[in-house]
Each structure stands twice: as C-alpha cells, then as structure tokens.
Amino acid sequence: MVEAAKARGYTVTLFNRGKTRPHLFPDIEKLHGDRDPNKGDGLKALAGRAWDAVIDNSGYVPRIVKASAELLAPNVQQYVFISSLSAYASHTTPGADETAPVATMADPTVETMGKDFENYGPLKALCEQAAEAAMPGRVTRVRPGFIVGPEDPTDRFTYWPARVERGGEVLAPGTPLDPIQIIDVRDLAAWLVAVVEARTTGIFNATGPGEPLTMGGLLDTCKAALGSGANARFTWVSAKFLEKPGGEPVDLPIWAPAEGETQAFHLRSTERARKAGLTFRAVQETVKDTLSWWKTLPPERQAKPRAGLSPEREAELLRAWRAQPKSAGKLPQ
Known part of the structure; x- marks a missing residue:
C-alpha cells in the first residue's frame, strides 16, 4: 500500500505501535500509538492532524474503528476501510454482489473472534457500519477475498x-x-490509490483474478x-x-x-469494482x-x-x- 501511494507521488503517514518491523519505510512520517483508545497513548498522535484520505487496513473491532473514524471525521475527506468477503452472512449463492446480507452477531458488543474465528465476519460488518456512521457518504468499504x-x-x-x-x-x-x-496485493493496492484519487465511495467486492x-x-x-x-x-x-x-x-x-x-x-461478483477500475x-x-x-x-x-x-x-x-x-x-x- 505504501509503495503504491509513493509511486503515485503522494505523501504518506503511517500510524502504528512501532513494534513490528519499525525499520521499514525510513523516509516517511510515522506516528505511534494504539488503535484502541483505552491503551497507552491511544489515538493522541492523530488528534488535530488532517489528511486527504485514510486507508484503514487493520480494523477488527467496531468500538475501535468508531473511535478512529470519529476522531478523523472533521479533518479527513475519505475513509477507506478494508473489510472482508467474510462479512457476508452466506456463501452459497454464485455471483452474489454487494447487496447480499452481511453477517450479524447476537451480542454486538463482543470483541473476540471466537474459538473458530466465527465472529471475524460479523465484526468486520459492524466495523464497516461504524465507519459509515462516523462519516456518512465518505466511506469506501472494500471487501477483499484472499490477498496474495x-x-x-x-x-x-x-x-x-x-x-x-x-x-x-x-x-x-x-x-x-x-x-x-484471489487478488494480488499489488493490484489491490494500486486500485485503492485510484479509488482515493477518484473519491470513489460505496461497497466493493475486491477479488480476482x-x-x-x-x-x-x-x-x-x-x-x-x-x-x-x-x-x-x-x-x-x-x-x-x-x-x-x-x-x-x-x-x-x-x-x-x-x-x-x-x-x-x-464465486463473488466483482463487476462493481471492475467498473471502478480494478484490474488484475x-x-x-x-x-x-x-x-x-x-x-x-x-x-x-x-x-x-x-x-x-x-x-x-x-x-x-x-x-x-x-x-x-x-x-x-x-x-x-
């Protein structure tokens, strides 16, 4: 993602904990904190900063996504949330598109994935909704399949x-x-940059080939x-x-x-993403x-x-x- 944005001439800022491979991308700005506002310095490093767009590729808990989206809403034009095809309630209809129902949870306050990761999809769906509630009409919900x-x-x-x-x-x-x-990570990254450039919002299945x-x-x-x-x-x-x-x-x-x-x-339909420029x-x-x-x-x-x-x-x-x-x-x- 960083390489794709840099290749298009954009100034990139990373926000993370600074613990995993901190040596990467020494030439770009890095802000350190925690996605969870209740841990350490939380989101303090983002306060008062402005960006044209944010690409959120690590949101798994609705409460945490809500916190970042609400904080950034006044100073960000577009919020791109990386969700998952697992957000759908069913995987039995060939060619199903973005209008298919999403998965739900009996208790939407649960923040654990579950023994067999059964909560992963429903939590992703709730994260999407949290972002959209914070920035109505300014969110791009991307649902990739296997990123390879x-x-x-x-x-x-x-x-x-x-x-x-x-x-x-x-x-x-x-x-x-x-x-x-499957979708090659380089194809997905290039398309995400294009989505930001075009200010494209909405819901997209993003998989290939x-x-x-x-x-x-x-x-x-x-x-x-x-x-x-x-x-x-x-x-x-x-x-x-x-x-x-x-x-x-x-x-x-x-x-x-x-x-x-x-x-x-x-067998998910990717027609909408293809029309929005996704290539493989x-x-x-x-x-x-x-x-x-x-x-x-x-x-x-x-x-x-x-x-x-x-x-x-x-x-x-x-x-x-x-x-x-x-x-x-x-x-x-």
Missing part, C-alpha cells in the same frame, strides 16, 4: 507454489474444477511457472474425506469446498513473484511454513485416502 503475493506473512497462497516446486505427490483438495478467487480460476488451474499454473523441471503430480482428494479425517482439521489454504456452506465462497495481473506472474520472494527467506523460515500441510501430515493423509474403498468416490489420478 510477495511479502504475504500468512503463507496461505505461498504454500501452493512452494509445495509444487518441492515436487512428488501433492495432495490436491476437492476437484480440479473447484473455483478459486481477471479470468475464472479453478484449483486445478492454480496448481497447473504453479507447475507451468516452474518450467520443464517440475515433477509434481496431483492426487485429488475429496472434500468429504478432508472434513476431519481422524478427527483433526486439515489445513489446505485458499481452497474452500465447492459444496455446502462454502460452495460459492470463491496474470496469475502466473503472482506465482513466480511469490516464489521468488519465498526463496529469499532464511532456510529455517522456509522449513516452517505458517499454512498448509507438513510433509508428514500430507503423506499420512494420502495413505489414508488410498486405503479408502473404491466406493468412497475417489477421483481419477
């Missing part, structure tokens, strides 16, 4: 190109035709990006088998079962750049990805899958 690309600390997308590069038998979830939606993508297409793209030396082979394992084999959840990032409650999670680079470029960045990390970091299956867990699941009776609905290899 170089520098992604979650390793959710990175797991796949790194795993394909390692080669051998790869556990591929679901079916090759299961839909996938430019053409329909499937899980099979993603894995094939990873393999193609590696060139002729790639020897990965994909074994497709059904969503039903992967629910909780042995009573344990399976971490297969990015993918969501194309059935049941998540059947349309990766090729998935192969994202794969190559992500893998290039991954290889710059220390070996000990690469040895412990933060998402996906360990080699041992993957091998265990593949053995269990092959042991299934033929009537279990196996897919051809």
Whole structure:
C-alpha cells in the first residue's frame, strides 16, 4: 500500500505501535500509538492532524474503528476501510454482489473472534457500519477475498507454489474444477490509490483474478511457472474425506469446498469494482513473484511454513485416502 501511494507521488503517514518491523519505510512520517483508545497513548498522535484520505487496513473491532473514524471525521475527506468477503452472512449463492446480507452477531458488543474465528465476519460488518456512521457518504468499504503475493506473512497462497516446486505427490483438495478467487496485493493496492484519487465511495467486492480460476488451474499454473523441471503430480482428494479425517482439521489454504456452506465462497461478483477500475495481473506472474520472494527467506523460515500441510501430515493423509474403498468416490489420478 505504501509503495503504491509513493509511486503515485503522494505523501504518506503511517500510524502504528512501532513494534513490528519499525525499520521499514525510513523516509516517511510515522506516528505511534494504539488503535484502541483505552491503551497507552491511544489515538493522541492523530488528534488535530488532517489528511486527504485514510486507508484503514487493520480494523477488527467496531468500538475501535468508531473511535478512529470519529476522531478523523472533521479533518479527513475519505475513509477507506478494508473489510472482508467474510462479512457476508452466506456463501452459497454464485455471483452474489454487494447487496447480499452481511453477517450479524447476537451480542454486538463482543470483541473476540471466537474459538473458530466465527465472529471475524460479523465484526468486520459492524466495523464497516461504524465507519459509515462516523462519516456518512465518505466511506469506501472494500471487501477483499484472499490477498496474495510477495511479502504475504500468512503463507496461505505461498504454500501452493512452494509445495509444487518441492515436487512428488501433492495432495490436491476437492476437484480440479473447484473455483478459486484471489487478488494480488499489488493490484489491490494500486486500485485503492485510484479509488482515493477518484473519491470513489460505496461497497466493493475486491477479488480476482481477471479470468475464472479453478484449483486445478492454480496448481497447473504453479507447475507451468516452474518450467520443464517440475515433477509434481496431483492426487485429488475429496472434500468429504478432508472434513476431519481422524478427527483433526486439515489445513489446505485458499481452497474452500465447492459444496455446502462454502460452495460459492470463491464465486463473488466483482463487476462493481471492475467498473471502478480494478484490474488484475496474470496469475502466473503472482506465482513466480511469490516464489521468488519465498526463496529469499532464511532456510529455517522456509522449513516452517505458517499454512498448509507438513510433509508428514500430507503423506499420512494420502495413505489414508488410498486405503479408502473404491466406493468412497475417489477421483481419477
């Protein structure tokens, strides 16, 4: 985000606690405090300051978003809030757009994500509403899907190109035709700057890529990006088998079962954002750049990805899958 704004010639100010990677961006202004006004110096560093626009990319609790939006309202023309596609109440309707109902909570004062992060989506929806209440008509609510690309600390997308590069038998979830939606962080950042330039407000689903993508297409793209030396082979394992084999959840990032409650999670309409200028680079470029960045990390970091299956867990699941009776609905290899 910072790089995209700087590339367009804007003066950027960062507000954070100053604890995580404080060495980044030594040439721009940094204000330190806390999003929570009840902690430390809170939002004091923002008081009395004016900016053309604010991009809030770390709002998770409505009370906290309300505090910053209300403080900034007199001195900011536009408030861009980064929400999530998880803010929607349902993920079962293919092509659902921004008019779809958002998730709700029985107790809107709850500020914890919940054991299974079940409150994440409803809290994001409430954060959107808090920002809009503070700055009516001046808020841009952006609902991204999976944000991917170089520098992604979650390793959710990175797991796949790194795993394909390692080669051998790869556990591929679901079916090759299961839909996938992702957006390269650089495409999202460039579009957010454009949204600020145009003073565009409203609600936008922000995910991609430019053409329909499937899980099979993603894995094939990873393999193609590696060139002729790639020897990965994909074994497709059904969503039903992967629910909780042995009573344990399976971490297969990015993918969501194309059935049941998540059947349309990766089928959101992005027409509104596209009309507002959102464009996408090729998935192969994202794969190559992500893998290039991954290889710059220390070996000990690469040895412990933060998402996906360990080699041992993957091998265990593949053995269990092959042991299934033929009537279990196996897919051809």
